Amino acid sequence: MDTSPRETPVPDGSNPLRSLSLEQLRKRTSMKWRTYPDDVLPLWVAEMDVPLAEPVARAITDAVALGDTGYPAGTGYAEALAEFASKRWGWDGLAVERTAIVPDVMLGVVEMLKLVSGPGDPVIVNSPVYPPFYQFVGNMGRPIVEAPLGPDFRIDFAALEEAFGRAVKGGARPVYLLCSPHNPTGTVHTATELADAARLARTYGVRVVADEIHAPLLAGGVRFVPYLTVPGAENGLSLMSASKAWNLAGLKAALAVAGPGASDDLARIPEEVSHGPSHVGVLAHTAALRDGGDWLDSLLAGLDDNRRLLADLLAEHLPAVRCEPAQGTYLAWLDCRALDLSGDPATVFLERGRVALNSGTGFGTGGAGFVRMNLATSPELITEAVRRMTVALLDGGGAAQHTGGAPALQPEQ
Template sequence: MTRIPHESSGEPNPLRALTLDRLRLRTSMKWRTYPDDVLPLWVAEMDVPLAEPVVRAVGDALALGDTGYAAGTGYAEALAAFAAKRWGWHGLAVERTAIVPDVMLGVVEMLRLVTGPGDPVVVNPPVYPPFFPFVEHLDRRIAEAPLGADGRLDLDVLEAAYRRAVAGGGRAAHLLCSPHNPTGTVHTAGELAAVAALADRYGVRVVADEIHAPLTAGGVDFVPYLSVPGADSGLSLMSASKAWNLAGLKAALAVAGPAAEADLALLPEEVGDGPSHVGVIAHTAALREGSAWLDALLGGLDDNRRLLAALLADELPGVVHRPGEATYLAWLDCRALDLGDDPARVFLERGRVALSPGPQFGTGGAGHVRLNLATSPEILTEGVRRMASALR
C-alpha cells in the first residue's frame, strides 16, 4: 500500500488556539470531573476548536432542522475515500459496513455476533480500560495476552492465549486495539498478518478497535487490520471521533472483511437507530473535508511529543517514556519514583494534575500513568511541572 505523508496544510496548529480560561468553560467530562484547581490531562478529549468543515456542516443541519434519524451510506463512502488516500487501502467496501452508535458499543455488537455467553475474549493489557467492563457486561470472559516488555504484541504469548481460549471447544474472539491505547504502538503489517494467521489456525475471530487510526506520528504508517493477508474473517470498528474530537457526536462504522459479511448481515436493525444523525453529518464532514485541519493537528502532536520528552528529561528523569507512534496519549513508567501502584493518585493529591491511573489498564499497568498530550504546549509544560512538584 502507498499512502500520503503528513502534509503541511497551511492551517494553524489547533492545539495552540484555546487558552486555559476558555477551556474551563467547557462542561464535558474532562473539565467537570475535578475541581478547578486541578489541571486535567487524563481522559481522551483534545483541547482544540473543531475543524471548520465540521462546524459548518453541523450548523447547516441545525439551521435546516435536519435532526432526524441517520440514513444513507455517505459516512461509509467518506471513510472508504479517506482510507484509500490516507492509508493506500482500497479494500473498504461500503456494502460491508454498518453504522453503530460508537466504537465501544460497536465492539459489543461485533462480539455478540461471533461469540456466545461465557466465551473468551482475548485482550492485550495494558489496554484501554473499558474493554474489561464492556466484555464482562456482555457475559463474556477476559483472556489476557499481555504485551511484551517492548510494548508490542508478543506472538508467542498470543498463540498460547488463543490455544487456551479454544481448548474447551467454544468460540473465541480477540479484541485488538490498533493503534494500541495506552502505549501508542502501531502494529506493523507483519505483526498483523501474523495475528491473522494465528486467528485462522485456531478459529479465533478478530475484532479490531481502530478508533485512533488517523492519529499516527510523522513517518509512521497505520495498517488497517482488514488489509493484511488472511484477515478476511475480521471485523473492524472505525470512527472520526478521536482524530477530530467528536466523542459527543455519536457515530461509528463497523467494517467486515469479505468472509465476515454474513456475520455483519445479522446485526439487529435496531442497532442502526443508535447513532446520532447530526453525529453522522459531523463525522462525514471531517473525513471528507477535514484533512488540512488533521494535518495541522498531527504536526502539533509531533511537536508536543518532542516537548514532553524534553520536559520529562529535565523535570522527571526517573520516568521511563517511549514516545508513542500514534494516538495523543503518553504511557509513563513511574515505578522508579517509588509512588506505589497508582502514581496518578500522588500526582493528583500533591501536584493537582489529573492523569489516568495505570492499574485501570490491567496487567502491566501498575506503577504507570497515562498522560493526554493533546493540549497547548503551555498547559503540557505546566502539567509536567506540577507532576515534578508532587515529588518535592
C-alpha cells in the same frame, strides 16, 4: 493516491492545539473539564483541547439551521471513510456494502461480539489495554483472557498463542479484540505483525474484532495498516470512527466494517442498532473524513511537537519517568515505577500536584506503576503539568528521583 507519511511541518499559527486558552477550556461542560475542581489540570480522558474543524462545525450548524435532526440514513459516512482510507492508507478495498453504522466504537464492539460469540466465550486482549475493554466485555458475560504485550509494548506472539490455546478449550468460540493503534501505549502494529496475528487466529479458529478508532492519529513517518487489508484477515471485523481524530466523542457515530469472509455475519446485525447513532453525529463524522484533512494534518504536526516537548521536559526534570514516544494516538504512557512511590502515581500527581492522569491499574496486567497522559492540549499546559508533577515529588513523593528542585517552567496560560 497519496499514501506517503507527513513530512512538512505546519506553522504554529494553524496548530489547533494552540487555539484555546485555559479560560476558554474551563467553560466546557464535558467530562474532562467538570470531573475535577478548577485547580486541577485535566490531562486524562480522551478529549482534545481544540476547536472543531471548520468543515465539521459548518456541517453541524447547517443541519441545525435546517432542523435536520432526525434519524440517520444513507451511506455517506461509509463512502467518506472509504475515500479517506484510500487516500491516507492506500486501502482501496473498503466496500461500502460491507459496513454498518453503530452508535460508537465500543457499542459496535459489543454488537460484533454478539455476532461471532456467545455468553461464556472468552475474549483475548493485549494488556495493558483500554479499560472499557474489560468493562464492556465483562458486562456481556464473556471472560477476558490476557495476552500481555512484550517489554517493547509490541505484540508478544508466544503470549498470544498461549492465550489462544487456553481460550479455545472446551469448544468455546473465542474472539481476539485487537486494539490498533494500541491504547495506551501508542504502538502502531506493522503489516507483518497484523498478518502474523491473522494467521495465528486462523490456526486456532479465533475470530478477530479490531478497534481502529485511533487510526488517523499517527506520528510523523508512521504508517497505519488496516487489519482487514492483511492476508488471512478476510473473516475479520473492524470498528472505525472519526471520533478521536476530530474530537467528536459527544456526537455519537461509528462504522462496523466486515472483511469479505464476514459479510454474512455483519448482515445479521439487528436493524435497530442503526437507530443508535446520532444523525447530526453522522453528518459531522462524514464532514470530518471528507473535508477535514488539512485540519487533521495541522493537529498531527502539533502532536509531534508535543511528543518532543514532553520527552525534553521529562529528561530534564523527571528523568526517572520513562516514556517511549508513541507512534500513534495522542496519549503518552509514562512509566513511573522507578519513582519508588508509596502509592499509585496517578493519585500522587493528583493529590500533591493537582494534575489528573489516568491510573495504569485500570488497564490490566502491566499497567501498575504507569500513568496515561493526554497530549492533545497546548504546549503550555503540558509544561505546567510537568512542573506540577515535579513539585508533587518534591513534596514527599520520591524527591530523590529528580534533580535541581522545582523547575522554572512557564506558568499555565
